[in-house]
Amino acid sequence: MSSSTSSSPQESVRRQNLGALLRYIHVRGATSRAELTSRLGLNRSTIGALTADLATAGLVDEGVPHETGRAGRPSIVVRPRSSRVYGYALSLELDRLRAARVGLGGKVLDGRTAQRPPGPDPAPTIAALAALVADMQRTAPADAVLVGSGLAVSGSVRHHLGWADDTLEPELAGALQPRLGQSAGPFLGGIADLAALAEHTRGAATGADNVIYLHGDAGISAGIIAGGRRITGFGGHGGEVGHMVVNPGGRLCGCGSRGCWETEIGERALLHLAGRAIATPGAAMTAAMHAAQDGDELARDAVLHAADWLGFGVANLVNIFNPTVVVFGGTLRELFLTGADQVRHRLYTMALPACREHVALHTPQLGDDAPLVGAAELAFESLLSDPLYAAKP
Numbered sequence: 001m002s003s004s005t006s007s008s009p010q011e012s013v014r015r016q017n018l019g020a021l022l023r024y025i026h027v028r029g030a031t032s033r034a035e036l037t038s039r040l041g042l043n044r045s046t047i048g049a050l051t052a053d054l055a056t057a058g059l060v061d062e063g064v065p066h067e068t069g070r071a072g073r074p075s076i077v078v079r080p081r082s083s084r085v086y087g088y089a090l091s092l093e094l095d096r097l098r099a100a101r102v103g104l105g106g107k108v109l110d111g112r113t114a115q116r117p118p119g120p121d122p123a124p125t126i127a128a129l130a131a132l133v134a135d136m137q138r139t140a141p142a143d144a145v146l147v148g149s150g151l152a153v154s155g156s157v158r159h160h161l162g163w164a165d166d167t168l169e170p171e172l173a174g175a176l177q178p179r180l181g182q183s184a185g186p187f188l189g190g191i192a193d194l195a196a197l198a199e200h201t202r203g204a205a206t207g208a209d210n211v212i213y214l215h216g217d218a219g220i221s222a223g224i225i226a227g228g229r230r231i232t233g234f235g236g237h238g239g240e241v242g243h244m245v246v247n248p249g250g251r252l253c254g255c256g257s258r259g260c261w262e263t264e265i266g267e268r269a270l271l272h273l274a275g276r277a278i279a280t281p282g283a284a285m286t287a288a289m290h291a292a293q294d295g296d297e298l299a300r301d302a303v304l305h306a307a308d309w310l311g312f313g314v315a316n317l318v319n320i321f322n323p324t325v326v327v328f329g330g331t332l333r334e335l336f337l338t339g340a341d342q343v344r345h346r347l348y349t350m351a352l353p354a355c356r357e358h359v360a361l362h363t364p365q366l367g368d369d370a371p372l373v374g375a376a377e378l379a380f381e382s383l384l385s386d387p388l389y390a391a392k393p
């Protein structure tokens with residue numbers, strides 16, 4: 001491979017086309033050359049040359065399709081080399097750590113979960129994440145190529161433990177780089193932000209360019225995609241919708257303000273209203289939802305109250321961002337499923353018709369894995385932007 005960093009117009013068009021082609025195969029899986037020709041708007045000989053370049057770089061392979069019942073010569077199929085080209089996806093949540101080795105094309109090849117070490121010191125958590133990666137690396141094939149890593153960080157970890165990205169990122173990079181090399185990241189993103197990316201790329205919001213993903217755990221955060229782009233703000237801290245003030249006379253929030261959205265719909269608020277202890281965060285929430293469904297009146301009132309506030313905030317967000325899809329993830333999934341009528345009622349009475357008419361409300365198609373899948377998308381980003389450059393060993 002030429003070490004081409006030249007920027008002649010032809011070369012930059014070629015790089016763009018290589019990226020577009022590899023991205024298409026990464027997202028859609030095995031694709032015929034005929035489909036690539038029509039979808040990418042390039043002629044057959046260009047597609048042939050581009051796929052040959054990607055095959056030489058070890059990123060795709062080509063072959064005849066599995067089903068050959070039709071008459072005529074079948075179009076060659078281009079497949080991502082998922083077992084050879086991979087990234088690490090990591091997720092740092094309030095109560096657990098997750099790590100996966102994910103192949104090009106989004107195929108999960110290996111995975112690990114561990115409890116997050118307790119306490120306010122980030123060092124044991126960083127060491128534990130690095131250990132999960134090291135454990136998976138021992139079983140990765142010797143000829144496999146690592147192209148990057150991504151980390152989804154829960155906003156609750158950031159706020160409740162006071163861990164700042166500008167210490168977390170370099171410390172984690174320092175722990176991982178002896179094993180992974182310089183270019184491997186990790187690249188950080190918020191948990192809702194990366195879940196939005198995942199659902200947008202290969203889940204409930206595929207094909208939608210205006211998406212809001214709401215994630216609930218101890219706090220509430222949003223991943224916002226507008227015009228097909230992630231909105232993360234100047235320092236990556238955009239989407240902190242949990243601290244949008246919805247009830248100025250409400251309870252004091254951990255952030256110092258009063259009546260923030262998460263003081264009305266957060267797990268802590270809901271369990272408090274339902275008269276339940278916060279023993280194991282996620283499990284207690286699910287138990288409260290089930291109790292509400294089974295007719296426990298206190299639990300039911302708490303859920304309906306919280307669902308009403310959920311709809312209140314969603315209606316405001318729908319008016320501001322005019323999304324076509326809103327996805328409810330984490331603890332908000334259960335809250336939405338139980339109190340969907342309340343959410344829809346608020347949306348109907350508060351959101352402008354032009355904004356609410358086109359919005360679909362969904363739960364995550366990727367389930368709990370959405371943040372991890374999104375972290376993998378971050379891991380592949382530099383490869384997909386410039387395949388031949390990034391794939392060099």
Ligand SMILES: [Zn+2]
Nearest residue numbers: 243253255260
């Ligand atoms: Zn707050």
